[in-house]
Amino acid sequence: MTTTVDPRPVLEVEGLSLSVPGHDGPVPLLADVGLVVRPGETVGLVGESGSGKSLTIRTALGLTPRRARTAGRVTVDGLDVLSAGRGELRELRRHTAAMVFQDPRASVNGSRTIGAHLVEGLRAGGVDRRQARARAVELLERVGIREPARAMRRHPGEFSGGMLQRVVIAGALSTNPRLLLADEPTTALDVTTQAEVVSLLTSMQAEAGMGMVFVTHDLTLAAAVCDRVVVMYAGRVVEVAAGDELFRSPAHPYTAALLDAHPGLHGPRAALRAVPGRPLALAETPSGCSFRDRCTEADDACAEEVPALRRHGGSDAACLRPGREAWA
Ligand SMILES: Nc1ncnc2c1ncn2[C@@H]1O[C@H](COP(=O)(O)OP(=O)(O)OP(=O)(O)O)[C@@H](O)[C@H]1O
Numbered sequence: 615m616t617t618t619v620d621p622r623p624v625l626e627v628e629g630l631s632l633s634v635p636g637h638d639g640p641v642p643l644l645a646d647v648g649l650v651v652r653p654g655e656t657v658g659l660v661g662e663s664g665s666g667k668s669l670t671i672r673t674a675l676g677l678t679p680r681r682a683r684t685a686g687r688v689t690v691d692g693l694d695v696l697s698a699g700r701g702e703l704r705e706l707r708r709h710t711a712a713m714v715f716q717d718p719r720a721s722v723n724g725s726r727t728i729g730a731h732l733v734e735g736l737r738a739g740g741v742d743r744r745q746a747r748a749r750a751v752e753l754l755e756r757v758g759i760r761e762p763a764r765a766m767r768r769h770p771g772e773f774s775g776g777m778l779q780r781v782v783i784a785g786a787l788s789t790n791p792r793l794l795l796a797d798e799p800t801t802a803l804d805v806t807t808q809a810e811v812v813s814l815l816t817s818m819q820a821e822a823g824m825g826m827v828f829v830t831h832d833l834t835l836a837a838a839v840c841d842r843v844v845v846m847y848a849g850r851v852v853e854v855a856a857g858d859e860l861f862r863s864p865a866h867p868y869t870a871a872l873l874d875a876h877p878g879l880h881g882p883r884a885a886l887r888a889v890p891g892r893p894l895a896l897a898e899t900p901s902g903c904s905f906r907d908r909c910t911e912a913d914d915a916c917a918e919e920v921p922a923l924r925r926h927g928g929s930d931a932a933c934l935r936p937g938r939e940a941w942a
Pocket residue numbers: 634643661662663664665666667668669670679680831895896
């Protein structure tokens with residue numbers, strides 16, 4: 615029998631809480647968030663707008679809101695991010711971790727050629743000019759840009775959204791990061807292009823053995839693409855499970871509601887509906903379970919305390935009565 619040693623995580627978030635100053639004292643935005651990403655793994659971070667997905671991954675790069683207070687531990691490739699100095703964080707963002715955002719046009723300067731954009735990133739990573747040019751052409755080819763040497767002289771405005779997102783991905787991966795944080799990287803693209811960009815990201819991630827966090831509103835997409843999915847609601851993690859497990863048997867009523875709201879690309883249009891009620895910010899949540907006001911299964915016990923994550927089947931779920939079989 616061979617035993618596999620769990621590789622050291624490239625990203626480890628443990629008990630992360632974050633608050634910002636408000637008129638009447640600190641406003642909590644994240645509470646006790648946990649997340650583990652190992653090399654070669656894709657972890658989905660899913661939840662409605664405002665659930666804390668972006669704040670969590672931005673904190674992993676040391677990009678917290680101004681005057682934010684944090685507690686807990688965030689480690690990226692061994693670096694303790696919450697206590698790291700500016701120089702260490704610059705190195706982290708330059709070499710170890712990269713981020714891809716929703717809107718590729720916001721990530722590149724429209725007045726410069728994409729060659730200049732890529733070469734600059736490589737030079738900042740210590741590569742000389744000639745090597746940087748050659749590597750930039752190689753990267754463009756790898757991400758599927760035709761005639762890459764000519765493409766180097768073109769400006770962002772000459773590319774479609776999908777093609778420009780490929781260029782942004784080439785830039786993000788140019789320094790061979792250990793961790794890629796992809797924040798809704800396909801939301802601004804049309805459906806066919808979305809599928810191509812997702813498949814590009816996952817193939818490059820597997821090839822490089824990087825860890826990837828894939829942030830999305832779309833639980834069906836996350837379940838299909840990710841090894842593990844972390845579901846967030848109102849600044850907390852409410853469920854963690856393997857992608858296929860979540861899809862087959864969601865343990866938290868919020869996860870189930872999200873799945874019902876997203877029947878997938880091929881699902882019947884008529885089945886599309888929103889999760890009832892509106893998503894809350896952490897500071898607005900009631901006592902006990904944050905989701906209980908919107909939950910069809912909640913009872914008095916759910917008001918008593920914030921449920922901890924507990925094992926249920928193949929999931930960890932923060933619910934007193936996890937699993938569809940417990941629901942009316
Ligand atoms: N700099 C900030 N100052 C104050 N509040 C903030 C700041 N950034 C985010 N928030 C609040 O924190 C909560 C979580 O925001 P976050 O952007 O992480 O959500 P999200 O899940 O990524 O949402 P979306 O899918 O819309 O991007 C929201 O209530 C948001 O208004």
